Amino acid sequence: MQSKKFGLLMILVFMAVICLITSLYQSADLSASVSNEYGLFITLLTDSAGHKGFLITLVILGLLFLKLPFTRAQFFSKGLQLGVILLIGFTSKAALKELTESPRPYTEWLAQQALIESAEGFYDLNSVERDGVIIVASESVSSWRTQHWKGEKDYSFPSGHTIFVAICIVFFGGLFAQYRQWLPLSILMLWASGVAYSRLWIGMHRPEDLFASIAFVAAVYLLVPPFNHLGDKLAQQWPNSWPFKLLPDRAK
Incomplete structure (x- = not known):
């Protein structure tokens, strides 16, 4: 628990930031016009945590991770920890979406415009029919939003993008805080907050999706062991060659 205090502190800070964002945020008018500059900015943000850019x-975060003063054993143990957290996060996201079957906010807008009978009814359509509804909606909704609607026609809860950024905050952010790397920590926090906002703006998620995703990651982080013993074993067995010449055992 002591070794995880920085990660938990950073996830609490992130939760507080999301509370601020959602308290100030007014539900987006999905039919409002969008400038190309702003649409591109939001797209780059959201794609950086999605399948196109994660x-x-x-x-990038891994390269910053390599600059921290780890022993070789710490490198292995923390790498294993990150891998397990990512695996649990990604696999659980898909299972939870199918379990909860929560419609995305944009499907509620489609229902309000009488393009579908109900938000739930959107998921009774096949993929081609869903695309057709979104194409009709494109007559009054910016393509900066509808391009994401076409790419994400699954359920809303939880937010996979927010799960990913929360993992980055709890793991990398915790390490940056521990080693007093304030600049990368600040950039990481701004980026994560921007991604969370982008999910609301596009019409993909509600605030509760974001909060639940962050809480889920915090619980997983608490439960995943530090793998110190396995890290020690791997460090002893791995040859002292590239790329581990970049990781001398600085802490004795």
């Missing part, structure tokens, strides 16, 4: 985000 690997790039992980690589």
